[in-house]
Each structure stands twice: as structure tokens, then as C-alpha cells.
Amino acid sequence: MIDPTQGGPAQGNPGQGRAAAGSPTDQRSWIERVPAGYWILGLILLIMPAVAGDFILYQIFGWSFILGIIALSLMFLAGYGGMVSLVQMTVAGLAGYMLAIFGVSAIDTISLGWPWYITIPLALIIAVAFGTLTGWLAVRTEGIYTIMITLAIASAFFYFTRQNYVIFNGFSGFNGVLPPNLFGVDWRAPAAFYYLTLFWAVLAYLVVLYISRAPFGLALQGVRDNPRRMAALGFNVTAHRVAAYSLAALLAAIGGILLTWQSAQISPGTAGIGPVIDILVIAVIGGLRHPIGPFIGAFVFVLLRTFALDALIAVGLSGERFQLLIGIGFLVIVFWSPDGLLGLWEKLKAARRKDPLLDRGGETPGGQR
Amino acid sequence: MSEQLSASITERLGATGTANALELRGVSKFFGALAAIEDISMTVRPGERRAVLGSNGAGKTTLFNCVTGDFPSSSGSIRFFGEDITAFPPHERIRRGLRRTYQISLLFTGLSVRDNVYLACTGVSRSRFSFLRPRRDDSLMASADNLVHVVHLDDARDTIVSELSYGQQRQLEIAMALAGAPRFILFDEPAAGLSPTERSELIEILLGLPGHMGFIIIEHDMDVALRVAQSVTMMHNGRVFKEGNPAEIEDDPEVQALYLGDGHG
Numbered sequence: 001m002i003d004p005t006q007g008g009p010a011q012g013n014p015g016q017g018r019a020a021a022g023s024p025t026d027q028r029s030w031i032e033r034v035p036a037g038y039w040i041l042g043l044i045l046l047i048m049p050a051v052a053g054d055f056i057l058y059q060i061f062g063w064s065f066i067l068g069i070i071a072l073s074l075m076f077l078a079g080y081g082g083m084v085s086l087v088q089m090t091v092a093g094l095a096g097y098m099l100a101i102f103g104v105s106a107i108d109t110i111s112l113g114w115p116w117y118i119t120i121p122l123a124l125i126i127a128v129a130f131g132t133l134t135g136w137l138a139v140r141t142e143g144i145y146t147i148m149i150t151l152a153i154a155s156a157f158f159y160f161t162r163q164n165y166v167i168f169n170g171f172s173g174f175n176g177v178l179p180p181n182l183f184g185v186d187w188r189a190p191a192a193f194y195y196l197t198l199f200w201a202v203l204a205y206l207v208v209l210y211i212s213r214a215p216f217g218l219a220l221q222g223v224r225d226n227p228r229r230m231a232a233l234g235f236n237v238t239a240h241r242v243a244a245y246s247l248a249a250l251l252a253a254i255g256g257i258l259l260t261w262q263s264a265q266i267s268p269g270t271a272g273i274g275p276v277i278d279i280l281v282i283a284v285i286g287g288l289r290h291p292i293g294p295f296i297g298a299f300v301f302v303l304l305r306t307f308a309l310d311a312l313i314a315v316g317l318s319g320e321r322f323q324l325l326i327g328i329g330f331l332v333i334v335f336w337s338p339d340g341l342l343g344l345w346e347k348l349k350a351a352r353r354k355d356p357l358l359d360r361g362g363e364t365p366g367g368q369r
Numbered sequence: 370m371s372e373q374l375s376a377s378i379t380e381r382l383g384a385t386g387t388a389n390a391l392e393l394r395g396v397s398k399f400f401g402a403l404a405a406i407e408d409i410s411m412t413v414r415p416g417e418r419r420a421v422l423g424s425n426g427a428g429k430t431t432l433f434n435c436v437t438g439d440f441p442s443s444s445g446s447i448r449f450f451g452e453d454i455t456a457f458p459p460h461e462r463i464r465r466g467l468r469r470t471y472q473i474s475l476l477f478t479g480l481s482v483r484d485n486v487y488l489a490c491t492g493v494s495r496s497r498f499s500f501l502r503p504r505r506d507d508s509l510m511a512s513a514d515n516l517v518h519v520v521h522l523d524d525a526r527d528t529i530v531s532e533l534s535y536g537q538q539r540q541l542e543i544a545m546a547l548a549g550a551p552r553f554i555l556f557d558e559p560a561a562g563l564s565p566t567e568r569s570e571l572i573e574i575l576l577g578l579p580g581h582m583g584f585i586i587i588e589h590d591m592d593v594a595l596r597v598a599q600s601v602t603m604m605h606n607g608r609v610f611k612e613g614n615p616a617e618i619e620d621d622p623e624v625q626a627l628y629l630g631d632g633h634g
Contacts, residue, residue, distance in 0.1 A: 210500075210502065211500055213502055214499060214500050214501055214502045214503075215487075215488075215491045215496050215497065215498070215499040215501075215503070216497075216498055216499055216500050218480070218484065218487070218488055218491075219488060219491065219492070219497060221477075221479075221480075222477055222480075222488050225477055225478075225479070226475055226477065228439060228475065229471070229475040229476075229477075230488075230492070231438075231439075231458070231459040231460050231463070232437060232439065232459055232460075232463060232469055232471075232475075233460075233463060233488060233489045233492030233493070233545065233548070234460050234463035234464045234492035234493040234497075234549070235460055235492045235497060236458075236460045236497075237460070240497075240498075243498060
């Protein structure tokens with residue numbers, strides 16, 4: 001379980017990309033130049049439980065990985081497909097609800113108590129079906145209208161779950177939704193949960209990175225840049241977009257199940273309008289151009305969310321204003337770097353490569369453009 | 370799906386022997402009240418190479434857009450190798466062997482030359498939805514490399530498209546139109562903006578296409594058009610004005626008047 005996370009991120013992607021496609025893309029070339037970074041990051045993440053406390057492992061890293069996975073599903077749609085969907089947190093929430101309804105929870109009047117090997121696949125299937133259906137509706141629209149239609153669906157889900165007591169148990173939702181004691185491990189123990197979420201985060205990351213260079217991912221980026229041309233190459237643009245929604249829903253559903261286990265509960269607030277927007281903020285803060293972006297964004301978001309309160313109280317402000325801090329951070333990042341923290345990082349790297357004599361960066365090949 | 374496909378294959382096979390490559394009957398396209406093309410009828414045999422001439426605004430590109438389905442036609446019928454494709458979405462027409470290039474290159478500027486052609490190859494193959502990356506010996510990758518060679522872009526194979534010269538981008542357009550097994554191609558002003566050297570290279574590429582591959586070429590440059598085409602359709606104000614072989618068209622006084630610029634009305 002731990003091994004794949006070790007070798008994967010370090011050597012898997014850049015090498016494969018090169019061997020398979022033969023030509024490095026502009027998007028990923030900076031990573032190919034620093035493969036050592038992958039090794040170091042992988043090693044740090046692996047030995048983290050030896051140095052970090054339970055709170056850091058469970059609340060900071062666990063939560064970051066989970067939000068990162070859900071934001072990654074948005075990054076896949078928005079970054080590669082050009083479709084900004086606000087429904088990803090809703091898909092995650094639906095997967096969590098299905099887990100609670102079909103599986104075991106403290107609300108045993110509603111929960112069916114089926115075993116995990118039925119409930120988990122069922123939750124994933126239902127969430128993917130829901131995501132696909134949403135996509136099928138949303139791909140007929142573009143830009144702001146996609147955002148509006150997905151936001152409408154997300155709001156409808158929130159209000160429906162809050163008002164429906166027969167299936168969704170209304171305002172209080174479900175508590176006591178626990179991961180199965182597989183292999184005799186308590187997966188909610190901090191170190192175990194850390195590795196569980198790390199494993200799925202790394203897997204989701206690698207899958208997205210891999211698909212970005214596979215025919216499906218390439219075509220999705222083609223559809224983003226030039227749908228008319230893609231149709232003239234024989235691609236069914238609508239079908240391609242809907243399929244992207246399905247894959248994104250699968251990622252979001254995995255995140256949703258982990259999120260439900262983390263807090264052991266699922267309620268309407270989990271997929272309320274606030275969290276729905278948070279996912280967008282996370283993805284944009286991190287950067288939509290590369291699948292590592294959402295994880296960076298999620299880490300920053302969780303840090304702010306956790307510590308901003310104390311920091312604000314320390315300087316004499318009300319702790320409730322952490323949202324303000326996140327908002328200001330969002331503004332600053334978007335203002336200075338539309339590509340998020342990833343974009344800032346790339347700018348820094350470009351600046352360091354500048355030739356001091358010519359005063360020119362290495363990254364613009366065509367001077368006339 | 371497969372049943373539908375096999376049905377269309379039989380239909381196609383049955384049709385290929387006798388049917389025309391392209392048959393337009395009374396095709397019109399209105400933008401509001403404006404008729405961009407009106408009542409166009411045109412028949413092109415398999416393997417035939419035809420030039421479409423006409424001044425700006427004559428409706429040549431609109432005609433292409435109607436044939437490929439980029440904009441559906443307002444009325445009339447379009448048959449492609451005997452099959453009525455009038456109501457088909459663009460990708461279905463492309464999968465039946467129709468191809469086109471664009472007057473203003475529509476390329477994927479962030480991708481390399483080879484990846485652009487590779488995309489074109491996957492578009493008309495079954496691996497459109499493949500989640501697996503191509504292997505080293507991938508047949509589509511091999512045919513992409515081959516097409517890059519056909520349009521003389523070997524040296525620029527791994528170059529990102531935004532770094533290509535204008536002429537190279539035009540050549541790449543052609544490579545993408547040749548992907549898969551095209552039966553008929555629409556070239557929209559492939560020579561526009563090319564240098565004399567690039568023009569002769571283009572003529573060489575066009576003349577080098579396999580004999581069964583018919584095409585229509587929109588071209589302002591008579592030298593290019595008449596060298597590669599066996600027949601000519603002259604369009605004016607959205608209608609077919611004259612049809613004939615290159616020599617007839619060249620000598621036609623009305624056509625000459627049009628091309629000298631005093632033939633309006």
C-alpha cells in the first residue's frame with residue numbers, strides 16, 4: 001500500500017511522458033527539469049508520520065489531500081477541458097451520502113448497513129452517474145452559463161438534502177460513518193488515515209497526469225482550445241466533454257468518501273454553497289495548469305483555515321474573519337498570478353534563469369511575438 | 370452502434386462503384402435574409418480534382434462550411450459517395466472520409482507538430498477515447514510521423530506549433546487533413562500568403578496525393594489552381610457562375626472580365 005506512493009511520483013510521470021509522446025509539452029517542461037524535487041517531496045511525505053503530530057497528520061495533511069483530490073477533479077475539467085464546474089463538491093457529498101445511506105451510520109433507521117464492498121462501489125457508481133448527468137446538461141452551455149447551471153444544481157442538492165428527512169435525514173445528516181476495519185487497521189488512526197489519503201491523492205494525481213498525455217486527454221485539451229476544429233477531425237465534442245465529467249466525478253466521489261470518513265459524518269453543510277465555492281478557490285489558488293496545483297491550493301487553504309483564526313485573535317481581531325483572510329489571499333494571488341501559486345513558481349524560475357547580460361528570460365523563444 | 374456502422378459500411382461499399390464523390394443539389398445558406406450561397410448544385414466524381422474560383426464574398430468558404438457541416442445548410446441536399454449527409458453532424462461526415470483545411474489555420478498552437486497530426490489521426494480512429502498513452506510502436510503515431518514526412522515537416526516534427534513559420538503551419542493543416550483514410554478533401558486557400566518557393570512545394574504535395582483522393586481547392590492564385598485541378602467551378606455572388614475545364618475557364622471572356630474587376634452585377 002505504501003510502496004506505490006513512494007516510487008510513483010518520483011519517477012513515473014516525466015519519464016513516461018517523454019517516452020510515450022516523444023515531445024515534452026510546454027506545460028510540464030519545468031517539472032521534467034527538476035525530477036529530484038519529486039524524490040524529495042515523496043520522501044518527505046512518506047516519513048511525515050515519524051515527525052509530525054497527530055493533529056498535523058489528520059487535520060492538516062489528511063484534509064489537504066482530500067480537498068486536493070476534489071479540487072483536482074475541477075482542475076481536470078477546467079484546466080484541460082475549459083469547463084468550470086461548481087458541482088464537484090456536490091458529487092463528493094453525494095458519494096458520502098450514499099456511503100452513509102447504504103452502509104453503516106449512527107442513524108440506523110435510515111442506513112441499510114450493507115457491507116463496504118457493496119456500498120463503496122455503489123456510492124462511486126451513483127456519484128459518477130450523477131456527475132455524468134450534470135455534465136450532459138452543462139456541456140450544452142459555455143463559460144458563465146456552465147458556472148450558473150452547475151451552481152444551480154449544487155444549490156438544489158444542498159436544499160434538497162436539508163429538507164428531505166426520509167432519505168437524507170435533513171439538517172443533521174448522518175454521523176458515525178466509519179471506514180471498514182480492513183486488514184485489522186483502524187483507518188481513522190492519524191498515521192493510517194494519513195497514508196490512506198496520501199495513497200489516493202497520489203493515485204488521483206498520477207491518473208490525471210497520465211491521461212493528460214493519452215489520446216483522451218490530448219483530445220480534451222483540443223476540445224478546450226478549438227472545438228470546431230476537433231469536430232472537423234472526427235471528434236464528437238459533446239461526448240468527449242461528458243466523458244470528462246464522468247472521470248472528474250469519479251475523482252470527486254473518491255474524495256467525498258474520504259471526506260466523510262475523516263469527519264465520520266455527512267450533512268447538508270458538507271456540500272453547501274460555501275464548500276462548493278471553496279473548491280473553486282482552492283483550484284484557482286493552486287493553479288489550473290497542472291494537477292499538482294489543486295494540492296498546493298488545498299494545503300494553503302487548510303493552513304489558512306486552521307491557523308488564521310489563532311493569528312487573527314492574536315492581533316486582536318475576531319476569529320470569525322478567517323474567510324476575509326482567505327479572500328484577500330485569493331485576490332492577491334489572482335491579481336499577481338492568474339495561474340495561481342504554480343504560475344508564481346514558474347515566474348520565479350524564469351526570473352532565476354534570466355541572463356543578466358541580455359536581461360532576457362529563457363522561456364520566450366519568439367522575440368517578435 | 371456497430372450495427373449502424375456495418376450498415377453504413379455496406380451502404381458505402383455499395384455506393385462507391387457508382388456514386389459521385391460529392392453531389393450538391395440546390396444547397397443554400399442564409400444568414401438572416403442574406404444568402405451567402407444560393408441554389409448551388411455541383412457534382413464531383415471520385416478522384417476528381419476541382420478548383421473553385423471567385424472573388425471575395427462569392428461564397429466559396431460558406432460552401433465548404435455547408436459540406437463539412439461547420440454551419441448546416443439552410444436548404445438543399447448533400448450526398449457524399451451516395452450517402453445523404455445533409456443532416457449529419459460534422460464529426461460523422463469526417464468519419465466517412467471527408468476532410469478539410471481552414472483558410473485561417475486552426476491548429477493546436479500549444480502542441481507539437483507531431484501531436485497535432487496525432488490528434489487528427491486519433492479523431493478518425495477508434496482510440497479517440499483511449500485512456501492509455503500511445504506506445505512506442507503505436508500505429509497511429511507511426512502514421513502521424515508518415516504524414517509529417519509527406520508534407521515535408523520532418524525537421525519540425527517536435528516543434529511547438531506556435532513557433533512554426535506561416536508556411537509550415539499551412540503545410541501542417543494539410544497533414545491533418547490527410548489523416549486516416551480520406552476519400553475527399555476540401556482545401557480552403559492553402560496557398561494564401563505563401564512564398565513562391567512554398568507555393569511550388571504545395572503544388573508538389575497536392576500533385577503527389579494518391580489518384581483516388583479527389584479534392585476541391587479554393588484558390589485565388591490561378592497558377593496554383595489550374596495546375597492541380599482538372600475542372601473548375603467559378604462562383605459569383607453565392608451562385609455557380611461557370612463550370613468547365615481549366616482552359617475553357619481561362620479563355621472565357623466573362624470570367625476574364627470578372628477577374629479584371631469590372632464584372633460586378
